[in-house]
Amino acid sequence: MSGSTTASAVDGGRFLRGHIARELAAVVGADHISIDAHVLQEQAADWSWSSKYLTYRDLEQPAADFAVWPGTTGEVERVVQIASDYGIPIVTRGGGSGTQGGTFAPYGGISLDLGRLDQIIEIDEDSLVVTVGAGIDGPTLEEKLNEKGLTLAHYPGSYHLGATIGGFVAARGSGVVSTKYGKAEDQVVQLEVVVPPGRTVETLRVPSHAAGPDLLQTFVGSEGTLGVITRVSLRVDPLPETRGFLSFSFPDIFVGMEAGRRIMTNRLRPAVIRLYDEADSRKLKDWVGTPFTGTLMVVMCDGAEELVDYETRAITALVEGAGGTSLGPDVGQTWWDGKYEPYAKGKLPQPPLMYGTFDQAARFADLPAIYRAKKKIVEEEFAEYGARYTAHLSHWYDWGAMLYDRFYVDEPPTDPAEAMALHDRLWDAGILTGLSHGGVLNDHHGVGMKLGRFMRPQYGAGYDLIRELKNAWDPAGIMNPGKLGFGPPANGTW
DSSP, rough: OHHHHHHHHHHHHHHHHHHHHHHHHHHHHHHGEOOHHHHHHHHHOHHHSHHHHHHHOOOOOOSSSEEEOOOSSSHHHHHHHHHHHOOOEEEEEEEOOOOOTOOOOTTTOOEEEETTHHHHHHEETOOOOOOETTBHHHHHHHHHHHHHEEEOOOOOOOTTTOOOOOOHHHTTOOTTTTHOOOHHHHHEEEEEEETTEEEEEOOHHHHSSOOOOOOOOOOOOOTTTSEEEEEEEEEEEEESSEEEEEEEEEEHHHHHHHHHHHHHHHTTTOEEEEEEEEEHHHHHHHHHOOOOOOEEEEEEESSSSHHHHHHHHHHHHHHHHTTOOOOOOOHHHHHTTTTTTSTTTSOOOOTTTTTEHHHHHEEETTTTEEEEEEEEHHHHHTTTGOOOOHHHHHOOOEEEEEEEEEEEEEOOOOSSSHHHHHHHHHHHHHHHHHHHOOOSSSSSSSTTTGGGGGGHHTTHHHHHHHHHHHHHHHHHHHHHHHEEEEEETSSSSS
């Protein structure tokens, strides 16, 4: 009798999945839905070490039950309505270039791929605002803007890895010129978002106002846990008239940090400041061709020729006054020309090598202690594994900077469970050390599944407010469950 009951449950589950697949196909078309296991594995994959390691070991990634490619906001609405009716999780997918396990589907459900929402809807040349579908990728948009003498000025490392505009905003992404042009949250003007149980919300047409709390910045960085971003309006800028390059060497990274602090607190606005410690500077030499000089800083200023001339002279004086040695413009130009080389095929780290990027931001006063403490804990507590630590500072603010630091283990344990455990221990050590010294959890890679366990240590009692907001806006818990530290859907595994 019990065997018959089990068989009925299995048959019922198979029937239900077939029924839901047909409902979804009626919305998006049969050609835009798949239940193929290989496709579902592709949908789950991203650029996180965990994803790459599972692929390397021929192990399955936590995948959805359905992959769906909607073509309009209306279709997204209907998919969210169907998911809400059945209590099915939704994992929104952009270009799959994230590094935090944000596309994993630990509770199954629907992988909602926005790749078909790739239209340029409007280029408002009077206001310098572009409106696009969330699925358009950065290079495609940039090419069209450049034809009009404009630029989005958002060039992340994932630029040529398929990263989409919706992904930029959903994870508070950043690009190499963010020191001047800002991160995604600074560039976004307006969003269209589909929220449960299937309704479309538009934020205000302008991002600056005194009309109560700001819905725009609540959706920014929410990583699909509050709704599906379907349309994005962003600030664009004129293409710069010229660029000026500088480069400097320092006795150590701490002198370089002080030089960067002086640039920013004097309110100069270079588009790029990159400061590399000795380990990262050596790696940069191998990958990009810049000379190894120990601790290296490259700077780029852009804009009108008179502005660039003033800024480069002022920055040179400040940096030399802080103890830096000028290396001239050529090293900076070499870096700019090769800035995507570290992300080229064959240069990105891959398993069996174990690696992880912390990217924590902090005030200037806290950065030296964070660097010292994280380097010490990675290289001393994990010495038995030969763990290495490298770092550079790549995104600078009025009040501080972001430390883009990595750990590497060349020969991790061969047992998958042991390897995953070591990976998590390294993350625990690095992140918690950064938090304890005044850093924040993450600057621009987002949280995803990988860093969810650190959300409560980061926010303390404030995390309860974030969870209450999630529960109020998504009471069934179907929007990207398991990310940002949020738990399973309200009904568990559907």
